[in-house]
Amino acid sequence: MAWRADMREALAASQRAVGDAAPGPSDRQRGVALLLAMTAIAILTIFSLEFTYQSRVAIRTSTYVEQEVEAYLHARSAVELAALVIGSVDIVESILNKYSAMMGGRRPTINTAAYACEFVNAFCKGEMSMMGIQLVNMEGHPGVGLKRGTCGCSSNDDDGRVNINRIGDLNQKQAVFDTLYKLLERNEGVTQTNELDKDMANLALGIIDWADKDTNKTDVEPTTRRLQETTAPEAAAYLKHGYKAKDAPFDTIEEVRLVEGMTDAMWCKLRDQLTVYQTEKLNVNTAPIEVIKALICKNLANPANEPIACARGFGQNPFVPVNVAGQYIEVCRTLKKMVFSPPFANTARFVGFFDKLGTVLPADYAQVLQINHSRMLDDVGVTGKIVRIQAYGTSGRVVKKIQALLDTTSQRWVYWRED
DSSP, X not given: OHHHHHHHHHHHHHHHHHHHHSOOHHHHHHHHHHHHHHHHHHHHHHHHHHHHHHHHHHHHHHHHHHHHHHHHHHHHHHHHHHHHHHTOHHHHHHHHHHHHHHTTTOOOOOOHHHHHHHHHHHHHHSEEEETTEEEEEOTTOTTSSOSSSEEEEEEEEGGGSEETTOOSSHHHHHHHHHHHHHHHHHHHTOOOSSSOOHHHHHXXXXXXXXXXXXXXXXXXXXXXXXXXXXXXESGGGGGGGTSOOOOSOOSSGXXXXXXXXXXXXXXXXXXXXXXXXXXXXXXXXXXXXXXXXHHHHHTBSSGGGHHHHTOTTOTTOTTSHHHHHHHXXXXXXXXXXXXXXXXXXSHHHHHHXXXXXXXXXXXXXXXXTOBOHHHHHHHEESOOSEEEEEEEEEETTEEEEEEEEEEXXXXXXXXXXXX
């Protein structure tokens, strides 16, 4: 019977062993809790990573927005400071009068519009230099210089550009056509001599017809180059484009691109040589040198000298007389501006320049470049009233630009663009 007792004990032991290995209620709960904990940790990790990423994006975005606002305010400050200097004519005149008394009556002439940005750049940088020599160092002074970022500007008047909106009557159209045609010749480099280039003439007439009030084409007599009003409609030239000529003044210079015959290449050459604002005579102190060359070719005392003096088709050839004269004018203007002096104090000085060419140029060059004084005086001036200010501001990697045009007569903005 002993063996039976042993069997019962062995069976009981095996049952106890099997019972200990089988999961009980408490073990299942611990397993589920562990699984939930691991799932929660994974979810929290994902949320943590997303939160960290979003936080970094928000910080970067806020930093960029801050820099963008700061850069814009720097550029805006440069524009407003330039306008303030330009409008301070009375203060400058008072200072110059005192300076004149100290110098025995010799009074310098300073155009505030031409040098406004010199003062702005001094404010932005905290220093002012001339000809590479530091004149003023205001670093560390409150209200001068920027703790973070930079700013600056450049200014020039639009009166040095050809006004394509001055076409109130046939005489004004003729004056604009003559200048514009010569300018197109200089830019395009046509090779015809003593003949009217039809493509250039049609483009000049197209610009005029776009801005005049009537709907008829203006034509030109090839021999005399005098303009004529016709009854032919302008609309036919624009049918293929799906729009009509505006028959109203240009609002912006970009409109010139819509004129029939205007190419991208020509537009790139002309865009800085034309204006649509209320300028009058061309300011020879600020006009692009190609505009001055066009005026010379237009106003030669002997038009028969034009094929030699203006030698079309040779671009910037330094041996063409008008190019040589242009180089001397540019050197004169550059040197005068460096010492804060207007290149030509009055129009008489400008036209007199051509009478003195014989002292610096070969006699044959000087001879063919003689100009008709009265005609040139009808075209040119030495002052401007529409000032173009191009300002910039930076902060970090952000750059903001503002281009504005100020009418110095009324002290009102006539154009404003932010980039």
